[in-house]
Amino acid sequence: MATQEALTKGLALPRLIAIVVILAMWQALALSGLLFRDVVPPLEALVVGFVGVLISPDFYANLAITFAELLAALAGGGLAGLVVGLCLGASRFASKAFEPWLGYLGPTPKIILFPLLILMFGVGVESKMAMGAVSCFFPIAISVAAGVRGVDPVLLKVGRSFRARLDQMLIKIYLPAMIAPLLNGARLGFGVALIGVLLAETKLSKQGLGFMVMDAYQRFDMPRMYGLLIVSVGIAAVVNIVLEHLAIQAGHKKPTKH
Amino acid sequence: MSAPLLSVDGVTRRFGPETCGVLAVDNMSFDVRQGEFVSIIGPSGCGKSTLFSMLGGLLPPTSGRIAVEGDVITGPHPAVGMVFQEESCLPWRSVIDNVAFPLELEGIGKSERHDRAQHFVELVGLHGFEKRHPAELSGGMRQRVCIARTLAAKPRLLLMDEPFAALDEQTRLLLGDKVLQIQQELHQTTLLITHSITEAVQLSDRILVMTYRPGRLKRIVEVHLPRPRNADVVTSPEFGATVAEIWSDLREEASRGMAASEVS
Numbered sequence: 001m002a003t004q005e006a007l008t009k010g011l012a013l014p015r016l017i018a019i020v021v022i023l024a025m026w027q028a029l030a031l032s033g034l035l036f037r038d039v040v041p042p043l044e045a046l047v048v049g050f051v052g053v054l055i056s057p058d059f060y061a062n063l064a065i066t067f068a069e070l071l072a073a074l075a076g077g078g079l080a081g082l083v084v085g086l087c088l089g090a091s092r093f094a095s096k097a098f099e100p101w102l103g104y105l106g107p108t109p110k111i112i113l114f115p116l117l118i119l120m121f122g123v124g125v126e127s128k129m130a131m132g133a134v135s136c137f138f139p140i141a142i143s144v145a146a147g148v149r150g151v152d153p154v155l156l157k158v159g160r161s162f163r164a165r166l167d168q169m170l171i172k173i174y175l176p177a178m179i180a181p182l183l184n185g186a187r188l189g190f191g192v193a194l195i196g197v198l199l200a201e202t203k204l205s206k207q208g209l210g211f212m213v214m215d216a217y218q219r220f221d222m223p224r225m226y227g228l229l230i231v232s233v234g235i236a237a238v239v240n241i242v243l244e245h246l247a248i249q250a251g252h253k254k255p256t257k258h
Numbered sequence: 259m260s261a262p263l264l265s266v267d268g269v270t271r272r273f274g275p276e277t278c279g280v281l282a283v284d285n286m287s288f289d290v291r292q293g294e295f296v297s298i299i300g301p302s303g304c305g306k307s308t309l310f311s312m313l314g315g316l317l318p319p320t321s322g323r324i325a326v327e328g329d330v331i332t333g334p335h336p337a338v339g340m341v342f343q344e345e346s347c348l349p350w351r352s353v354i355d356n357v358a359f360p361l362e363l364e365g366i367g368k369s370e371r372h373d374r375a376q377h378f379v380e381l382v383g384l385h386g387f388e389k390r391h392p393a394e395l396s397g398g399m400r401q402r403v404c405i406a407r408t409l410a411a412k413p414r415l416l417l418m419d420e421p422f423a424a425l426d427e428q429t430r431l432l433l434g435d436k437v438l439q440i441q442q443e444l445h446q447t448t449l450l451i452t453h454s455i456t457e458a459v460q461l462s463d464r465i466l467v468m469t470y471r472p473g474r475l476k477r478i479v480e481v482h483l484p485r486p487r488n489a490d491v492v493t494s495p496e497f498g499a500t501v502a503e504i505w506s507d508l509r510e511e512a513s514r515g516m517a518a519s520e521v522s
Binding site for chain 1: 314316336338339340342344345350351359360411
């Protein structure tokens with residue numbers, strides 16, 4: 001633990017320097033006049049835009065909508081991914097037969113399905129939820145399947161030798177043994193669900209963060225657009241940090257092998 | 259005379275097809291009587307662990323029949339408790355919750371199962387460690403947690419598959435002492451699978467010696483050391499004589515095993 005802290009300490013300075021250098025380069029570019037002033041606004045304009053976003057009630061209403069869409073997407077896509085992943089992980093046959101499909105379809109651009117989802121679910125929040133759900137289904141199913149296979153076989157033998165029922169095996173052995181890969185799946189799923197939802201909002205929408213960004217862009221309100229981008233990326237990064245932290249903590253509870 | 263607690267009758271296990279598969283256990287028959295401590299000893303690759311899985315109901319025999327208290331087993335049997343060779347504590351549970359695990363599966367309420375588990379935690383000498391997690395314990399302590407967990411289910415027959423294989427020699431001897439003490443306290447009928455001759459002689463009433471592949475019963479050795487025993491028994495001349503007797507049986511099998519592993 002001590003060495004880990006020391007490592008983090010040693011990293012803080014170079015990280016700070018990198019941030020300062022990037023900001024300085026941005027400011028230099030903004031002041032140089034090489035690009036349109038409004039496209040690369042100076043830092044003070046960005047701060048004004050950022051604060052402007054944070055104090056507008058409009059922003060919070062749209063943030064709530066995006067979050068609701070994201071949660072619904074994660075619930076739907078996550079549940080489907082969990083069930084499919086458990087089945088694939090439990091059956092070697094199913095895994096051989098169907099898991100390559102997930103591997104091939106997973107990385108395809110889901111946004112191409114958006115017109116279809118609009119036809120199926122309308123232009124409102126439902127089509128965005130569906131977009132997010134389709135996106136997060138694949139990484140969650142793949143992580144869960146790998147998680148099931150990663151469960152130490154001796155723990156399954158322990159459960160069987162004590163004659164645990166199927167539901168007891170799932171709740172008391174599989175799920176706790178899989179907590180790290182599950183959280184990792186949630187992290188990956190969250191990332192792509194957010195991409196799906198925001199991308200869908202930028203296409204055809206009247207609400208949500210993606211819509212706000214496109215709206216600011218169409219009005220050529222660059223500071224506001226940058227403000228929204230900073231907030232969106234910041235929120236996504238914070239959620240990622242939290243989920244990764246949880247996954248690492250869960251991983252630490254594993255026994256040390258001798 | 260009463261029926262034996264465990265009766266193994268012509269049990270054979272083959273992996274793969276009849277013609278080219280591996281015959282792991284070949285036509286083994288033996289009994290374990292109530293209150294007895296029996297060890298099965300054999301070189302690596304003699305099918306000990308395959309036999310263990312079959313006795314625990316985790317693996318069906320290809321042919322033959324295993325009965326516990328006259329009941330032919332077709333799956334894990336409530337009268338049989340298993341302690342595995344591998345690290346098998348549930349790492350996310352504290353010591354007390356590990357030991358209470360089989361009671362929890364039976365649907366016993368939290369305070370009662372903790373009370374009952376506490377007795378077995380103390381029996382294996384882990385008093386004061388109830389709230390610790392397995393990762394905070396030594397290998398020997400973790401194996402004791404697993405023994406307590408299996409005992410908490412009150413098995414009539416305790417099966418152990420090389421439970422001390424991963425531990426150092428001193429810890430093994432002391433844990434053997436602990437097992438002796440538990441056995442004397444609970445009159446626990448136990449079948450221990452091991453490749454350690456000293457461990458087998460220290461603990462057992464009878465020792466079944468197995469042959470190297472296919473695993474067959476080579477000989478049954480009765481151990482006449484007086485009970486109660488403790489770890490000091492290893493220094494007695496009778497102990498040495500019994501060890502030498504088993505070694506002479508096992509030596510041939512072990513060298514066959516070694517030769518086979520050098521060829522492959």
